[in-house]
Amino acid sequence: MLFTTSLQKIKGVGPKTVEMFSAANLHTTEDLITFLPRTHEDFTDIVSIADITPGKKTIKARCEKIATRPVRRGLRITTATLADETGKLQAVWFNQPYRATQLAGDEEFYFSGEFEYNYNKYQLSNPSAEKVSDMPVQTDRLLPVYRQVKGLKTQLVRKIIAELKPLITMMPETLPDWIIKQQKLMSRADAYTNIHFPKTIDDVQRARERLGFEELFHLLLASQLNKQENAKLEGWHIPFEQSIVAGFVQKLPFELTGAQRRAAWQLIQDFERKVPMNRMLQGDVGSGKTVVAGLAARQACYHGFQTALMAPTEILASQHAETLSKLLQPFGVSVGLLTGSVKGQARGVLYDQIAKGSVDVVVGTHALIQEKVQFHKLGFVVIDEQHRFGVQQRQELLKKSEHMPHLLAMTATPIPRSLALTVYGELDVSVLNELPKGRKPIATKLWSPNSRAQLYEKVDEQIKQGRQAYVICSLIDDNPDNDIKSVESEYNKLRNSVFKHRKIGLLHGKMKSEEKDAVMTLFSSGELDILVSTTVVEVGVDVPNSTIMIIENADRFGLSQLHQLRGRVGRSVHQSYCYLVMSDSSKPSERLKEIEKSNDGFYLAEVDLRLRGPGEIYGRSQHGALNLEVASLADTQLIARAQQSARKFAEDPENLIQYKQLAMQVQKYQRLTTLN
Numbered sequence: 001m002l003f004t005t006s007l008q009k010i011k012g013v014g015p016k017t018v019e020m021f022s023a024a025n026l027h028t029t030e031d032l033i034t035f036l037p038r039t040h041e042d043f044t045d046i047v048s049i050a051d052i053t054p055g056k057k058t059i060k061a062r063c064e065k066i067a068t069r070p071v072r073r074g075l076r077i078t079t080a081t082l083a084d085e086t087g088k089l090q091a092v093w094f095n096q097p098y099r100a101t102q103l104a105g106d107e108e109f110y111f112s113g114e115f116e117y118n119y120n121k122y123q124l125s126n127p128s129a130e131k132v133s134d135m136p137v138q139t140d141r142l143l144p145v146y147r148q149v150k151g152l153k154t155q156l157v158r159k160i161i162a163e164l165k166p167l168i169t170m171m172p173e174t175l176p177d178w179i180i181k182q183q184k185l186m187s188r189a190d191a192y193t194n195i196h197f198p199k200t201i202d203d204v205q206r207a208r209e210r211l212g213f214e215e216l217f218h219l220l221l222a223s224q225l226n227k228q229e230n231a232k233l234e235g236w237h238i239p240f241e242q243s244i245v246a247g248f249v250q251k252l253p254f255e256l257t258g259a260q261r262r263a264a265w266q267l268i269q270d271f272e273r274k275v276p277m278n279r280m281l282q283g284d285v286g287s288g289k290t291v292v293a294g295l296a297a298r299q300a301c302y303h304g305f306q307t308a309l310m311a312p313t314e315i316l317a318s319q320h321a322e323t324l325s326k327l328l329q330p331f332g333v334s335v336g337l338l339t340g341s342v343k344g345q346a347r348g349v350l351y352d353q354i355a356k357g358s359v360d361v362v363v364g365t366h367a368l369i370q371e372k373v374q375f376h377k378l379g380f381v382v383i384d385e386q387h388r389f390g391v392q393q394r395q396e397l398l399k400k401s402e403h404m405p406h407l408l409a410m411t412a413t414p415i416p417r418s419l420a421l422t423v424y425g426e427l428d429v430s431v432l433n434e435l436p437k438g439r440k441p442i443a444t445k446l447w448s449p450n451s452r453a454q455l456y457e458k459v460d461e462q463i464k465q466g467r468q469a470y471v472i473c474s475l476i477d478d479n480p481d482n483d484i485k486s487v488e489s490e491y492n493k494l495r496n497s498v499f500k501h502r503k504i505g506l507l508h509g510k511m512k513s514e515e516k517d518a519v520m521t522l523f524s525s526g527e528l529d530i531l532v533s534t535t536v537v538e539v540g541v542d543v544p545n546s547t548i549m550i551i552e553n554a555d556r557f558g559l560s561q562l563h564q565l566r567g568r569v570g571r572s573v574h575q576s577y578c579y580l581v582m583s584d585s586s587k588p589s590e591r592l593k594e595i596e597k598s599n600d601g602f603y604l605a606e607v608d609l610r611l612r613g614p615g616e617i618y619g620r621s622q623h624g625a626l627n628l629e630v631a632s633l634a635d636t637q638l639i640a641r642a643q644q645s646a647r648k649f650a651e652d653p654e655n656l657i658q659y660k661q662l663a664m665q666v667q668k669y670q671r672l673t674t675l676n
């Protein structure tokens with residue numbers, strides 16, 4: 001048997017089974033070998049019913065009695081009496097009525113679950129059940145649990161994979177020997193053997209370490225190679241013009257922070273190099289990223305280059321267009337806005353101006369990457385809140401120039417170092433680690449829903465002093481329509497009662513963009529006192545006069561998201577406040593208490609990464625595309641080790657020639673993560 005052999009050659013696999021595997025995209029023996037268990041059930045530690053103590057436990061027993069009853073809508077409880085020679089106990093399952101059929105008869109099962117005190121008695125909760133007669137001998141009762149292959153019983157999948165054991169032991173090594181030695185890893189054959197047929201939990205862990213290492217190694221190597229390739233590209237040369245930059249800085253209504261100066265200087269130096277800029281500008285909310293990009297755009301424009309700035313929402317795009325207009329118009333730089341709501345003739349005219357080069361800076365949403373948009377001479381691309389964009393979209397934008405334009409990605413979501421390495425490893429990074437002068441930390445407080453009246457007084461107090469307020473509500477459930485309803489009812493409630501005497505606006509994602517713009521304009525110009533909104537204001541919205549924010553159902557948000565939301569206030573010299581109202585009056589979680597204590601986005605992102613995983617920070621879509629099967633992006637240690645090996649490997653170009661298969665794997669990731 002070979003690794004390319006089709007599954008029907010395996011003993012006990014008929015055409016029906018082949019079909020089922022095929023539907024799950026499993027065709028060859030290799031496909032099946034690399035089909036990894038989701039987890040392992042530990043049946044090594046079996047206790048008798050008489051000896052059972054609370055905790056995760058496995059017993060070997062028969063089911064004597066089983067019945068299902070509805071408790072309320074959406075909840076059915078199945079209760080069974082399980083018995084072995086030493087005694088009996090009760091097991092319960094929630095919404096698993098099929099257990100009655102599964103456990104009928106006189107068969108013996110291994111039941112694994114949490115033995116705990118619930119509803120006034122000890123019982124085994126939601127145990128898994130495996131027929132004793134189905135237990136393969138090879139596993140020593142540590143059973144691999146595979147992702148469901150539709151139409152096939154788990155036991156059958158296990159049996160078929162067991163047939164491949166001899167083949168698995170012959171799997172060729174894919175990592176260089178020196179890496180295996182240096183990192184003290186299992187061989188590839190051992191890793192697959194151990195993950196399918198482990199004897200101990202330690203076997204599983206070491207196998208996962210090896211396979212996870214390899215995944216991360218590929219990803220990080222891809223990023224190293226992208227960086228090398230980027231260094232060979234030819235970009236636009238945009239010389240530094242001291243008087244131009246000085247003129248821009250003089251006209252600013254404020255003094256740049258030291259961090260802004262340093263970042264701006266880095267951009268200007270990048271412009272001067274042959275190699276195109278490939279830089280990320282990271283700065284906590286309110287650190288003033290836009291003006292840094294504006295300064296660079298001014299420099300680019302002076303030399304006849306266009307700048308494109310892409311923002312994730314229309315609100316943000318129009319706000320950026322306005323800010324940049326104010327900054328740049330005094331120098332005769334023209335700024336255009338291209339979003340979905342620019343329609344008909346106006347759109348045609350704008351396309352034309354962009355193509356002719358009579359618009360110098362084009363700000364927009366992903367409308368910018370449409371085919372019809374042709375630039376005259378695109379020299380500089382800025383992407384705001386870039387983790388919200390797919391890699392694909394970035395590439396589209398970069399294609400619109402004959403030379404590779406300089407690229408600046410700006411993000412306020414602080415990305416923990418480990419994550420940044422895997423995903424943005426090829427980018428240079430500038431950090432704005434300093435807030436503009438005079439900013440006071442936002443005072444944040446968790447708040448019980450029972451004492452809203454006091455909160456509204458605080459809001460009114462701020463408005464009396466001429467300030468503005470946000471009330472954020474959302475995420476009542478997963479249905480956006482319901483979220484809209486909740487924001488609308490909150491809006492109506494406030495408008496018709498406590499804040500009758502104030503001017504209130506409503507903002508949510510389902511409004512037409514003209515409506516959104518109109519509301520935002522009213523709010524920015526101070527004509528509204530309160531903005532009741534969903535999380536559409538989360539990124540970037542900048543109304544410095546607002547100083548107080550109420551976030552309803554705060555416990556439903558991630559810390560990074562709360563931090564982003566909170567960053568809409570605290571944008572001026574006035575003391576600002578953020579009140580996080582809990583869904584109920586129970587004790588707030590440790591996680592939420594963190595945001596009360598800390599104003600540091602980096603720290604909060606680390607906490608989120610630890611507690612909620614990378615999707616929360618990085619944005620689900622791109623993380624999904626990376627599709628790591630074994631490794632976790634939260635495993636900073638393994639990432640650091642893989643990074644070390646990837647750097648070493650990339651140093652010698654001969655390596656890629658020698659390890660052909662590895663090179664192929666890496667190319668796949670390179671395409672996925674490159675900016676070029």
Ligand code: ADP
Nearest residue numbers: 254255256257285286287288289290291436542
């Ligand atoms: P972010 O980094 O969150 O995108 P913005 O670029 O929106 O921040 O800037 C936040 C606010 O701070 C804006 O109103 C901007 O005009 C102002 N700002 C930027 N730099 C400074 C500075 N050096 N001093 C004072 N205010 C500044």
Ligand code: MG
Nearest residue numbers: 289290384540
């Ligand atoms: Mg911003």
